[in-house]
Amino acid sequence: MRYVIALPFLWLGIFFLLPFALVLAIALGTNAPDSVPPVDLGIGLKSFTLLFTDDLYLAAWLTSLRIAATSTLVALLLGYPMAYAIARAAPRRRPLLLMLVVLPFWTSFLIRVYAWMGLLDENGLLNQFLRWSGIAANPGTILGTEWAVQLGIVYAYLPFMVLPLYAVLEKLDVSLLEAAADLGARPIAAFLTITLPLSLPGVVAGCLLVFIPAVGEFVIPDLLGGTETLMIGKVLWDEFFTNADWPLASAVAICLLVLLAAPIALFQRQQARGPEPARERRR
């Protein structure tokens, strides 16, 4: 058992934990465009102060948080009814319904974002449809706006919302709802007082699974957002690959890590409490 624990411990320690120390070290250094790698090591907070004083970077932080929060909310409003409907479907149909939610996750993320490019383009299929049906003669272009980014995030992360919600809703004891109905509670009241509170762990897990990666999202704002939507993941990418400013990119990574530490810790607590071993339940 000692080796069983040591193997993943070592691997993740070396390849996951240790690198963060390096990121911090680089973030404290200064940019040196002429050397390879382009960093002068040292202790300086220049990159960090720049991140929190420059309007451009501040705007990127706020935009990222706002977009991630609204996308998470929309995904919840869309995913909860879906998870509820699947959990209440006939047991023999559930595996298929669930598989249909999971399938997009198994296809390519990049391809799914790409799919929206052809839809949201100025002469894309959505606008063609709007013109043809007469709903709007002169629809604007959604591609390249914040709307497109939010739509993309909801679309890409919806399976992550539905799965944890389904897991709690499926286990929900239906007799509780029957009892509530027998005692005269209307469906809405029963939902608000029984189903919703009992499904809260799933709500929290689903929201975190969408919110945390969405804050640092790069592909979606890059492909759907155009130049006007500045998200922090894209800032990190551009500073690193376009400007070759390693310290600044590292500082963004450290800040992102600190910002997301609380939600990540919350998610881990949820996971650890998660499904208790079967043997304990049986006793």
Add this chain to the structure above:
Amino acid sequence: MIGRARFAFTVLGFGYAFLYLPLALVMIYSFNESRLVTVWGGFSTKWWSALFANEAMLQAAWLSIRIAFVSATVAAIIGLAAGYALARAPRFPGRGLFGSLVIAPMVMPEVVMGISMLLLFVGAERMFGGPERGFLTIAIAHATFSIAFVAIVVQARLADFDHSLEEAAMDLGATPWVTFLTVTLPLIAPAVASGWLLAFTLSLDDLIMTQFVAGAQSQTLPMRVYSSVRLGVDPQINVLATVIVVVAACALIFSGWLTRRKV
């Protein structure tokens, strides 16, 4: 009851339409005659022949498949160990940290993991002169974030079946190692296999971490797709999307069959 059925039908109809309509349109337009992806110019399979004659794309795909195979195998072994430790090990010092290390890569924004891994490899190169960035570094990066997914599947499977089977084997004199090989492993093999498949597809699809840790020489499939897609829609990408969706559907059905099979 009719009201409830109609509610479920509407909700699921809308939800699945939202999930699948964009993909369906991409697939349909892979058979489009026109170069413009949004204008239907008649049925044609010319983009299919174009993709399968696209040497650079095929090479990238082959590299991606080899990386995915190696990284999924590593992730399956380490993820199996991690999932087993989480489900079966009694309390041990550092268990909290261990749990966090296993789970965190699942939600960590990829740009953060990408830059941190690259800095690790750059540091290693300075100190030890290697490894050279390319196949190996990409495979290590992919394995690192896939471990979490394998571990969770394995842990769930272990939590689902009875510990007394293992206890019985040990009472009858089997060593822990023999017990693991003859009782535990056969029981959780489907979970390990479906974890391997998941790790394989995650690796095949990863762009961000790959872009950070890939050297100048190696170009994986997602890197090629990304550089092509940045310039706008491209019918060959539609063909590729169709292939990926079909393959993913087969992999998922196979994985579902693996995990649902009665033990």
